[in-house]
Amino acid sequence: MLKFRFLLWALTKLLQRAVKKNAACARYIHEKRLVFQIQTADGTGRHFSIADGKVxxxxxxxxxxxxTMTFRNAQRGFAVLSAKDGTDAFLSALRDQDLVIRGDFIEVMWFQGLTAYLQADKALDPH
Structure with a gap:
């Protein structure tokens, strides 16, 4: 559980750093207003807001x-969110029902685009 909580906190810091150091990422979130959350089925989680060019x-x-992205448990959430091949892990978790997404799927896809800025090999502009 602690690893999952720490990972969610660290995700915020990584996104903040990407916005600060990468002009393309800053442009990506510039006029976006979004509130979402990542949690476990038992209700442990963190909510995120993107507004005014900040995370x-x-x-x-x-x-x-x-x-809302809801993982079956903290162990699965940590495994999926920290996987080297995030896209495959994400899709497998959806297929295996280790991850359930509720809400605006277009915003989920937008968020997936934002996380692409965290990948070192796409650091300049993944789009």
């Missing part, structure tokens, strides 16, 4: 996110 997060859940 922030807080521990706990929010009542009206645009989308």
């Amino acid at each position: 922030n997060s807080s521990a706990g859940l929010t009542p009206n996110p645009s989308f």
Whole structure:
């Protein structure tokens, strides 16, 4: 559970750094307004907000996110979110029902685009 919580906190810091150091990433979120959360089935999680060109997060859940990514448990969440091949891990988790997504799927896809800026080999502009 601690690894999962730490990973969610670290995700915020990594996204903040990407926005600060990568002009393409900053442009990607420039006019975006979004609140979403990543959690486990038992309700442990973190909610994230993107607004005014910034990424922030807080521990706990929010009542009206645009989308929610719910992992079966913290171990599966950590494994999927920290996988080297994130796309395959993400799709496998969906297929195996280790991950359930609720809400606006278009926003989920937008978020997947944002996470592409975290990949070292696509650091300049993944799009």
